Amino acid sequence: MQQIARSVALAFNSLPRPHRVMLGSLTVVTLAVAVWRPYAYHPEEGDTSPIVKNIELDKNELRTLLPEASEPIDQSTPAPEDDIPKDEIDKDVPDETGTHDYVVSSGDTLSSILNQYDIDMGDINQLVKIDKDLRTLGVGQQLSWTLTDDGQLQRLTWELSRRETRTYDRAGNAFKMSSAMQKGDWKNSVLTGSVNGSFVASAQKAGLSSGEASSVIKALQWQMDFRKLHAGDKFSVLMSREVLNGKAEQSQLLGVRLRSGGKDYYAIRAEDGKFYDRSGSGLARGFMRFPTVKQYRVSSNFNPRRLNPVTGRIAPHKGVDFALPMGTPVLAVGDGEVIVSKRSGGAGNYVAIRHGRQYMTRYMHMKKLLVKAGDKVKRGDRIGLSGNTGRSTGPHLHYEIWINNQAVNPLTAKLPRSEGLTGKDRTNYLAQVKEVLPQLKLN
Known part of the structure; x- marks a missing residue:
């Protein structure tokens, strides 16, 4: 044994100094690891008191522990006015x-x-x-x-x-x-005209204000695309106006008839303030609540005043994020026209759909787009596959609903519904229709 130790010592001493230092250091570390034993607390029998350690975190550190910290919320989504082609x-x-x-x-x-x-x-x-x-x-x-x-x-x-x-x-x-x-008198008047150029200009020529023309567009938005009216199309509008000292102070649309392509379209106001067709059926196209076949977990809620948990700055989250498996079909929630289908920076692959004149929905971070701008879609149509494109930390779908260019909460928004009037409400409405229809004559 002594002979072996002597041989090892001679061999060690014959090595260059850098090699001796390195080998010696490794030997010390090896021995230290071999003899080290971590301290472990073993409670004595009968000692059931918990071991508690309080860790103090400041406000900024606490934010990073919130679930939202994994969401890319520091960048706002594109404004809708940047998307919608102006007409x-x-x-x-x-x-x-x-x-x-x-x-x-x-x-x-x-x-x-x-x-x-x-x-x-x-x-x-x-x-x-x-x-x-x-x-x-x-x-x-x-x-x-x-x-x-x-x-x-x-x-x-x-x-x-x-x-x-x-x-x-x-x-x-x-x-x-x-x-x-208001102290004026309300009087009904019928205004008629023909389309020559834009509808708004034609309506103003017939005596409607721009606000009254807007109310006509809203009433018929689910039946007509006002950008595609033809020269010579005719319209008749029944307005109730408050007149004070010979001047109209405010007005209310009671009914409208528009003839385009040889077909008549009607919208008549009921006592509930909404518009229906001649038989009392609803004009709005119903929306689905979710843009998927089934409901998925919400990973980030709608919050226009949300505080970014990482930066501490106000970073509005104008939609809802659903945690979807990669490649899940994304569906149009209602009938409409695709106005955007492209890849766009932080939004990744995304689609925007316009429903009538007041509603718009947007779908972001998709893996694949299945529609293009200008396509007409029906409720439930596939428009893309969910993904992780753009500024995204994981597969999810960011979904937004905008009404009159204002973001609303997709989970609680009052969505358009297509049901009609029933019972006594329908009976009263049909009696009103009999009074309104004869007044909506076309020139």
Whole structure:
């Protein structure tokens, strides 16, 4: 044994100095690992007290632990006005960006209406506090409101009747109410004309204001593409106007008839403030709630005032993210026209569909696009396959709904429905149709 040790020592000493240093260091490390034993706490019998260690995190570190931290939320999606190809109607109809109109339906409450825009419940409670009448909205009444860029409620207008309108303006953290009573006389008038150029210009030539022309377009938006009317197409509009001192103060569309390509299209207002055809059937094209065959897990919710958990800055999330397996078919939620189908920076492969004149849906981060701009799609049609393109940390679908150029919560938004009137409501409506139809004569 001593002979072996002596031979090893001689061999070691004959090595160059750098080699001796390296070999010696490895020997020390090896011996240290061999004799080291980690300390482990073994509780004595009967000792059941838990081992607790508190770790203090500052605000920024805490944000990185939230589920949303894995989502690419620091970059806003493209603004819809950058996507929509402008036509003569968009140029002529007043800009509605940041505002929204809503006709109260059965079962609606102020909170159920405003919640779809993620308007703060504190603001809703403030409104009800200063005006308890807001607790009992009436079917057919109209609400309109204005939001700031970050989704905060700025003004709410409530049309209780043709005579009375209440307005609620933000004043700091509260709201101030004002009321206006109209004193004019309401008179019905029929305006007729023919299309020569754009519809809005033709309607104004017939005596309608740009706002009244816009109301006609909205009433018929599910039946007609107003960009494709032909010269010589005819229309007849029944308007109810409030006249004060010989001047029209406000107006309401009661019915419209438009003849295009030898076919007549009708929209007549019912007592609930919505428009139906001559038989009482709904004009809107129904929407699906989800853009997939089945519902998938929501990985990131809609929040126009969301705080980026990593940067701490306001980064609006204007849609909903669904965690989808790669290649899942993505479906159009309603009938419409594809206005965008392309790859676009952070959005990756994405599609935008216009439904009528007020609604638009957008689908982002897809692996493959199955439609192109200009295509007409039906509810349930495949428009792409989900993926992970663009600014994305994992396979998912970012889905948005916009109404009047305002993003709404896709999970709670009041979507268009195609049901018609029934029972007594339909009976009353058909009686009204008999009065309106004879007035809608074409020249």
